[in-house]
Amino acid sequence: MGEKFFTSKQAAKIIGCSLRQLQYWRDKGVVVPTIEGSGTGRSIYYSQSDLVQLALMEYLLSVGLSFATASWGLKELVKTDADYANPETKKRWMLCWNQKKRSLVLEEFDREKAIAFLDKGQAVIPVWLDLICQQLMT
Amino acid sequence: MGEKFFTSKQAAKIIGCSLRQLQYWRDKGVVVPTIEGSGTGRSIYYSQSDLVQLALMEYLLSVGLSFATASWGLKELVKTDADYANPETKKRWMLCWNQKKRSLVLEEFDREKAIAFLDKGQAVIPVWLDLICQQLMT
Numbered sequence: 001m002g003e004k005f006f007t008s009k010q011a012a013k014i015i016g017c018s019l020r021q022l023q024y025w026r027d028k029g030v031v032v033p034t035i036e037g038s039g040t041g042r043s044i045y046y047s048q049s050d051l052v053q054l055a056l057m058e059y060l061l062s063v064g065l066s067f068a069t070a071s072w073g074l075k076e077l078v079k080t081d082a083d084y085a086n087p088e089t090k091k092r093w094m095l096c097w098n099q100k101k102r103s104l105v106l107e108e109f110d111r112e113k114a115i116a117f118l119d120k121g122q123a124v125i126p127v128w129l130d131l132i133c134q135q136l137m138t
Numbered sequence: 139m140g141e142k143f144f145t146s147k148q149a150a151k152i153i154g155c156s157l158r159q160l161q162y163w164r165d166k167g168v169v170v171p172t173i174e175g176s177g178t179g180r181s182i183y184y185s186q187s188d189l190v191q192l193a194l195m196e197y198l199l200s201v202g203l204s205f206a207t208a209s210w211g212l213k214e215l216v217k218t219d220a221d222y223a224n225p226e227t228k229k230r231w232m233l234c235w236n237q238k239k240r241s242l243v244l245e246e247f248d249r250e251k252a253i254a255f256l257d258k259g260q261a262v263i264p265v266w267l268d269l270i271c272q273q274l275m276t
Binding site: 104118119121122124128131 | 199200201202203204205207211230233235240242249252253256257259260261262263264266269
């Protein structure tokens with residue numbers, strides 16, 4: 001019953017990133033904690049959806065993506081997959097190169113399609129929510 | 139006979155990047171023109187190997203990689219593939235995730251191996267010299 005919330009310290013520990021990184025993402029508006037009281041500085045709490053977003057951001061950066069690309073990827077995913085934070089329905093996505101748009105796009109992961117990209121020498125970055133969110137389940 | 143050299147302006151045009159970008163990479167020591175006289179500022183010339191490096195850098199950034207990751211990838215490639223600038227022997231490489239090292243590594247492109255990475259939900263970024271250097275051949 002009720003929803004679980006996490007302090008910055010707890011969130012950083014679960015995600016495996018530094019407090020400074022969390023703060024930076026907060027300042028940049030990439031992942032903003034759901035509860036963010038003004039004043040004391042203590043009333044900051046990340047919801048479970050926030051944690052999923054943090055895990056995603058951490059993952060995208062760990063792959064070597066730039067901050068801009070990672071934030072964009074996260075935004076795309078949150079926008080595209082309304083169910084992204086639902087632990088029952090972790091979808092698999094991929095970032096891949098769209099020749100027409102000359103940019104990365106987010107698509108549902110499809111093995112055949114992913115291989116076709118590789119066969120053209122194009123990058124495929126799987127974004128598997130089930131895998132990325134594994135650490136949040138424990 | 140002899141070797142071809144290119145001014146910054148020519149290099150930027152061939153690669154499809156801005157002069158400012160070239161300058162930035164030069165300042166950061168990522169791609170330094172082979173001929174770089176001091177003083178006048180005019181005596182800057184990129185060799186054909188330099189152009190390959192520029193094309194690689196441009197490619198790695200276009201995939202969405204961070205500046206740090208792209209520079210590292212370029213360095214790795216130049217270090218690993220002594221023949222990288224030889225138009226006759228354009229090898230195919232890939233950047234992929236090494237679980238043990240918890241970082242990207244550069245390996246020779248191998249389709250089966252690349253697919254195995256995808257099947258584990260891990261990123262594969264092909265670095266095909268023949269493809270990336272296509273624009274330099276014309």
